[in-house]
Amino acid sequence: MFLHDTMSREKRPLLPKPGRDVYGMYCCGPTVYGPAHIGNFRTFTVQDVLRRTLEVAGLKVKHVRNITDVDDKTIRGAQAAGQTLSDFTMTWTDKFHADCTALGLLPPHVEPSAVVHIPQQVAMIKALVDRGHAYVAKDGSVYFKVCSCPDYGKLNHIDFSKLETQSENSAGEANDADEYERESASDFALWKSRKPEDGANFWPSPWGEGRPGWHIECSAMSLAHLGATFDLHGGGIDLCFPHHENEIAQSECATGVKGFAAHWFHSAHLMVEGEKMSKSKGNLYTLDELVAKGFTPMEVRATLLSGHYRSSLNFTMKGVDDSRSALAKLERGTDRLLAAAGFTRAEFAAPSAQEVQTSWGRFAKAWEVLQDDLNIPGCLGQVFTVLAEKDEPSTEQARQDVSGLAKILFALGLQLFAAKAEVAIPADVAELGARRWAAKQSKDFSAADQLRQDLAAIGWTMLDRKDGYELKKA
RNA sequence: GGCGCGGUAGCCAAGUGGUAAGGCCGGGCUCUGCAAAAGCCCCAUGCGUCGGUUCAAUUCCGACCCGCGCCUCCA
Known part of the structure; x- marks a missing residue:
C-alpha cells in the first residue's frame, strides 16, 4: 500500500515501524457539540477506508480516534442547553456513534476522551515547562514557546525563524483579548487559566485551575495510546495548520523523541452544491437531513467516496442520486457474478468467506489501484469494468472473482443488498x-x-x- | 503576501510520454398488450490558454488565465 504523505509530499509505502507488528494510526475526531455534518464524515469515511484497506492487506491496525469533549464550543453549548458538560457531550457522542454506524464506519479500536486524559495533558505541559519549551503567563495560562522549537513549521514547510510575527499575514488581526500575554503571536495556549465563563468546567494543575488548550489534547492522547512515535496521523486538511504542526512541536519537545508521526494523511474538504460549507449558507448537511430527503446512509457513503481523497469534492443531491443508480448497478452485477459462482447473497455477506478465500480473481487490478494512494474512484471504475465483461466466467473463475469483490467491497465499506425499508401500501x-x-x-x-x-x-x-x-x- | 490544490465529454470522475477507465444523464436496439425493469450498443481526434522539450504531450518544462483551500480552536 502506498499513500501520499503531507510532510514529505511524496507517495510512500505504509508499513508498521520496524520491530512492531501493529500499524498505529491516530485520527483527530469530532468535537461533540452538535451533530456532525457530511464534511466531517467525508474525512472519517476516508479514514475508515484506509483502515479497512490496510486490514484487508493483512496488516494488524490500531485505529485511535479521539472525542474532543472539552473546548470553547462544548462548554458554551452545554451552558446554553442548561446541561453539565459531560451530559451534553455524551448526548452528541451518542449521536455521532449512531451516524457512524449508519454510514458503515468501523468503530476505532480506541476512542479516547479528552476530558479523561487531562492528567496526561497536564503531565505533558509540565514536561514542556521543565524543558524550557513553555512558559507560564501572569494569569496562570501556559503557552508553548514556538521559538524554542527550531524545526517548528516542518509539516507545513513554513520557515518561522524568518517571520517576525505571525500577525503580519493578511488574516492576522485575530488577537484574542485573553491571549495578550503571549510573548509571540505564534505561541499557542497549552493551558488556559480558569475564567468565570467556564462555569464548573475547570481542573487543577500546577499553574492553578483551568482547562487544557485544544492542541495538547491530541498530543497527550496519541502518546497514551500509541506511544511517542507511531505510524500515521490523519485529519481534515484544515487541521494541517496550526493543529498538527502544534502537535508535532508539543509531542517532540515534551518527549524529546523526533519522528512523532511517520506519515501524515490529510483529506480535502467537501463543497456543497458548488459552495463552501458554512452555517450562514445553511448547507451544513447532517446525515439525518439527507435521510429525510430519502437517501440511504449507504448512498451517502458512496457519494462521499466518489472522488479522490486529496481533491475537494462537490457534494450535490444529483451526486447522491447518481450514487444510488451506481450502487444499484453494482448490486445487479454482483448478483450476476454470484449466480455464475453458484453462491447466494447470504454466502457473499458472510465474513467467514473473506477469511477463507484468498484469491482476487479478475479484481486483482481493482485491488492494486486501491492500494495506490487509496484511489477509490479508480478502483470502482475497475470493478465496473470487470462486471461488464461480456464473457461468462466459469464457475471456478466466478468463485475467485466473488472472493476478490467481497474483499474490495469490504475495504470500501460498501454494504450491498441492505434490506430496503418497506413502504406501507395503502x-x-x-x-x-x-x-x-x-x-x-x-x-x-x-x-x-x-x-x-x-x-x-x-x-x-x-x-x-x-x-x-x-x-x-x- | 506566505504555503498548497485543481481546471479531462451535458453532469460527476480516474488515468497515462505513444494516442482518453468508470458512474450518471441522453440516444438506439432487444424484450414487452401498455408502462416499466433488465440486457446489449452508441456517446471527448479531445484532456484551461499559449509557447518549449520530444520521433511522439492531455501526460514533462515555462508563462499566462480561471477556480479553490489554509495562514482565525472548521474534518
Whole structure:
C-alpha cells in the first residue's frame, strides 16, 4: 500500500515501524457539540477506508480516534442547553456513534476522551515547562514557546525563524483579548487559566485551575495510546495548520523523541452544491437531513467516496442520486457474478468467506489501484469494468472473482443488498393494483390502462412481472 | 503576501510520454398488450490558454488565465 504523505509530499509505502507488528494510526475526531455534518464524515469515511484497506492487506491496525469533549464550543453549548458538560457531550457522542454506524464506519479500536486524559495533558505541559519549551503567563495560562522549537513549521514547510510575527499575514488581526500575554503571536495556549465563563468546567494543575488548550489534547492522547512515535496521523486538511504542526512541536519537545508521526494523511474538504460549507449558507448537511430527503446512509457513503481523497469534492443531491443508480448497478452485477459462482447473497455477506478465500480473481487490478494512494474512484471504475465483461466466467473463475469483490467491497465499506425499508401500501392503492392485475389477466387492456392512470394520479406506479406485480411510490 | 490544490465529454470522475477507465444523464436496439425493469450498443481526434522539450504531450518544462483551500480552536 502506498499513500501520499503531507510532510514529505511524496507517495510512500505504509508499513508498521520496524520491530512492531501493529500499524498505529491516530485520527483527530469530532468535537461533540452538535451533530456532525457530511464534511466531517467525508474525512472519517476516508479514514475508515484506509483502515479497512490496510486490514484487508493483512496488516494488524490500531485505529485511535479521539472525542474532543472539552473546548470553547462544548462548554458554551452545554451552558446554553442548561446541561453539565459531560451530559451534553455524551448526548452528541451518542449521536455521532449512531451516524457512524449508519454510514458503515468501523468503530476505532480506541476512542479516547479528552476530558479523561487531562492528567496526561497536564503531565505533558509540565514536561514542556521543565524543558524550557513553555512558559507560564501572569494569569496562570501556559503557552508553548514556538521559538524554542527550531524545526517548528516542518509539516507545513513554513520557515518561522524568518517571520517576525505571525500577525503580519493578511488574516492576522485575530488577537484574542485573553491571549495578550503571549510573548509571540505564534505561541499557542497549552493551558488556559480558569475564567468565570467556564462555569464548573475547570481542573487543577500546577499553574492553578483551568482547562487544557485544544492542541495538547491530541498530543497527550496519541502518546497514551500509541506511544511517542507511531505510524500515521490523519485529519481534515484544515487541521494541517496550526493543529498538527502544534502537535508535532508539543509531542517532540515534551518527549524529546523526533519522528512523532511517520506519515501524515490529510483529506480535502467537501463543497456543497458548488459552495463552501458554512452555517450562514445553511448547507451544513447532517446525515439525518439527507435521510429525510430519502437517501440511504449507504448512498451517502458512496457519494462521499466518489472522488479522490486529496481533491475537494462537490457534494450535490444529483451526486447522491447518481450514487444510488451506481450502487444499484453494482448490486445487479454482483448478483450476476454470484449466480455464475453458484453462491447466494447470504454466502457473499458472510465474513467467514473473506477469511477463507484468498484469491482476487479478475479484481486483482481493482485491488492494486486501491492500494495506490487509496484511489477509490479508480478502483470502482475497475470493478465496473470487470462486471461488464461480456464473457461468462466459469464457475471456478466466478468463485475467485466473488472472493476478490467481497474483499474490495469490504475495504470500501460498501454494504450491498441492505434490506430496503418497506413502504406501507395503502389499502386503496392495493385494491387498485389488484383490480388492474385482474383486468390484465383477463386481457381487458383498456381497463388495465385506466387503472394504471388512476394509480399514477395518486402517486404510485405498477411494475408488471411474469407472475405478479409490484407497487412502487413514484 | 506566505504555503498548497485543481481546471479531462451535458453532469460527476480516474488515468497515462505513444494516442482518453468508470458512474450518471441522453440516444438506439432487444424484450414487452401498455408502462416499466433488465440486457446489449452508441456517446471527448479531445484532456484551461499559449509557447518549449520530444520521433511522439492531455501526460514533462515555462508563462499566462480561471477556480479553490489554509495562514482565525472548521474534518
